[in-house]
Amino acid sequence: MTVFDAPNSYIGRSIPRPNLSRLTQGRGTFVDDIELARMLHAAFLRSPHAHARIVKIDTGKAARLPGVVRVLTGTDIAAVFKPYVGVLTHLQGMRSPPQHPMPADVARCQGEPVAMVVAESRAQAEDAVEAIEVEWEELPAALDMERALEPGEPVIHPDFGNNLCWERNIDTGGVDAAFAAAHAVVEETFHFGRHTGVTLEPRALIADYSKAEEALTVYYSGQSPHMLQGTLASRLQVQEHKVRVVCKDVGGSFGIKIHTYGDEMATCAAAKILGRPIKFIADRQESFVADIHARDHRVTARLAVDKDGHILALEMDDLTGIGPFSMFPRSSGVECNQILNLTGGPYRIPQYRARGRVVFQNKAMMCQYRAVGHPIAVAVGEGLVDLAAAKIGMDPAEFRRRNLLPDDGYPCKSAAGMRFEGLSHQAALAKLLKLMDYDKLRAEQAALRKKGIYRGIGLASMIEVTNPSPMFYGVGGARIAAQDGCTLRLDAAAGLHCLTGVTEQGQGLEAVMTQIAATAVGVTLACVRMHTGDTDKTPYGGGTWASRATGIGGEAVLQAGIELKRRVLEIAARLLKTKPEELDLVESKIVKRGTSEQLMPLYELTRIVYYRTNELPDDIQPELVVTRHYRVKDYAFVFTNGVQASYLEVDTDTGFVRLLKHWCVEDCGRAINPKLVDEQCRGGIVQGIGGALYEHCIYDERGQLVTTTMADYLVPMPVEMPEMEIGHVETPTQTSALGAKGAGEAGTGGAPAAILNAINDALAPLGAKVNAQPSTPEVVLKALGKI
Amino acid sequence: MPERIGITLKVNGEEVRQEVPVRLNLADFLRQELALTGTHVGCEHGVCGACTLRVNGRIVRSCLMLAAQADGCDVQTIEGLAASGEIAALQNAFIEHNALQCGYCTPGMLFAAADYVAARRPPNREAVREHLSGNYCRCTGYQSIVDAVCEVAAQDATKGGHK
């Protein structure tokens, strides 16, 4: 019997999260809720131009305004904060110049901070920002990624000679022959607009530098406290162990709150200069112009199939613009890299050729946002699959059945070189079709078409990168931990403290870790107390990103729990004069193994260990604390798989898309808390739908972002969203004892493809198709030739 | 115009007298002057609903109202609403259905939900979605919130019928 099927196991149960009562009472602690003595507030002057030389900054008038403590420019910050370079060495050939928190010479996108005011209140700081006088010399801007590499385009970093940041090519060698021999070939160019995360709590940070201790404490709304600690220590030249990063409640992150933002770094630098705590809270307009953006890809791709509908080859070309720099320390090449790695990933594809190019441009910086690359890879792959199925007259579900990797064919390797340990595409598809009653839905669709109602069904199979090894970042030289740790400590009254390096952003991590810890040790849920998000307290770890928290952080908890239980039973056996194998620890009681007969409550044992050590044999260490770290070894990534379906209706007069229903079958290995997995899927799907239908960072021809309010940049509202039905297949990973893979991003990764295919399915009888996201009414009406 | 103005109002049943900058909005007043940080600010331009609370019994966006305009008003924040016990069933349903992830939208969402429940409206999913559409949630995808509100609305139905 394993720890999972013990009758007292909490694993696989949908227990409610322990931290929710607080949040439903308005008793959370988000960064802006924290007040420190003598705290100051920062506000930034941002470049109004896409590309402009800073000829002169006059801060005199601003500095004299009430409440203003200091006005700082890029030069002031550069004196204490070393520049950073956002490249990863394993993305060979990638280049990006050194970047400063605030440039002293040239602003390279609208919204880039160029001066900061530190004042007694935010309002006073903002008043003073208005009074800073800057003399600008506007420079020609490189805005359009499609033209960024053309001769004659302005070159953003003249030393580089052109605007190329990175290029990657994959070629299995036989692509041309496969296309030449194909029965049918389909080709499409897809456009994916820029969008951004819109965490409801904007980016936020308080930096507090103690000159007496030469120590920096940062209260931070973020995902990876240890990563920020490393960045700040190395750039600000503070000893790393004297930098403390504390993350309390985080109001959503989604990959937004994990990057090196100039405004945040400048705030930390200013705190070091002034020796007083400084708070910076981005307002919504700042969030739109200065949070990282994502997507913005143009992909041209083609697929070759034989007469039975078997895929022969896939070829694609991806182009993406990332703003003026590659983001430190994760780089802005990863989304493109993922697209090359993942496109067509669910299928057996004998031949594959791909090119990806990442270019600089004078727009806001792009970097990793939830599901990095997946929405594009899946939409391109699934879009081609539907086109091919249509071309040879095959039902798209049947086409997938023929081409998806077989469930008994693992381990195996994809054309792009990804190694798969164990997936369940066929089972997931079968389950999905049943869940949605596919045949009945097709019949309904056909009947309604006769009445002039255009409904579409879109399918999307996918793989998702989770539980990454150091192959993601560490090998490329980034100080980003791929391993994660957990300390479990039983206190004198048998309370179990669980300290973990992974962090809570609302996904339910504290519940999941509580369940694993309580199960592994054998205590009740109620006696577990979680500690996350504090570099002074928790074991070193990577934090929450790439759907790694449960799979990697959770395994560390499990291993620590197993060892702690072993120690408890060893001590109990000595006290009870029996053998450890005769005992068990169940719900905080020492029992006779296999029975519920209590021999001793756990608190009695902890009392002896802490207070009456005289009763312990001399060779027993009074030590009820265990730390374990875990890393993924055998695979670069532990992939999950899933499949989604969308059912929607297109109004062919207005171009509006009405979402009727969404289904998702997900295989994330062992589900620790199925309800939380479902909710990650649902929340993720809605973010994916946002990018597919509404969300768009739109720039005008001068490089000005025009969508800077939530009235202009549309995020999904309740009334537009469909009901979502979620199903599961469980294929636990063998790379860990826990068997859990990630679940945080698949929803976002797959939904855009399902929506795209469903719209095109609806439009098919009209001979129209869309190939751009967001697929706004305008895009749909253009496709229909109505505007 | 004077820079500061004296106001007297009731906040969660307690009288507050304070001199405030005339340009200070109600959300910032509650958060910064009274340390009632349960009221969240997500956009400061009236779209996201995170700052929703009650003024004189009606739900308003506290980022769109000046503190000065609250002079003489009866203001209830999430701290007061939670302490009153009025939304205990909603809070439990939110927890049970995991109708919050990060919890940043939750105080405003609870006010909007309480408004629906208090009006004794039926547990109709479409109507609940419509009613909550001024409150954005970036995490949940909304379904669990609709589940929670409908559950409480249905409990109310068994107690006393809907309008």
Ligand code: FES
């Ligand atoms: S903060 Fe008031 S509506 Fe968004």
Ligand code: FES
């Ligand atoms: S729970 Fe995060 S915004 Fe709603």
